[in-house]
Amino acid sequence: MYESDFSDKMHQYFYLLCFSSRNFLYGLKLFSEGIGYQQAAMMIEFPDDPDIDDRYKDLASGCVGFYNDDDPPPLFVPIKDFLDYLKSISEKYLSDKDPAYREQAQLYLRGIYERYSPDKKICVECGSEYLASASKMMELCPECASVLYGYDNCKHIF
Secondary structure (H helix, E strand, C coil), X not given: CCCCCCCCHHHHHHHHHCCCHHHHHHHHHHHHCCCCCCECCEEEECCCCCCCCHHHCCCCCCEEEXXXXXXXXXXXXXXXXXXXXXXXXXXXXXCCCCHHHHHHHXXXXXXXXXXXXXXXXXXXXXXXXXXXXXXXXXXXXXXXXXXXXXXXXXXXXX
């Protein structure tokens, strides 16, 4: 179910994070607060982490850093790539979890997206991603805002 190729630290970190459901939810909670969470010897840091390692401050701008002091050098991933990977691994990991667990994880994921991608939101009604600038309501995608409250749906241009 999870990547077994540990060619980079991000895959290894998420593999470790998914070993225990407590670690996964706790990790998401900390991510949503801008705080890294250590897994074994692996550490993750966000650009706004108040405890960011001084060695990585300049490198971490706009990136999420993964490092292991026993295995240099650190890996810095652009935030967009991190969010895309987090979305894909979360979909796989949460697919067989109970509804309450998935709901809690979605709450934390919304916090992460809002923190690091201000215009990208996750609809509280249907769970889909949408651009906040395209919706008339703060927590609903344009489709749900249209169906539930009669707002005009956004115009898609392809």
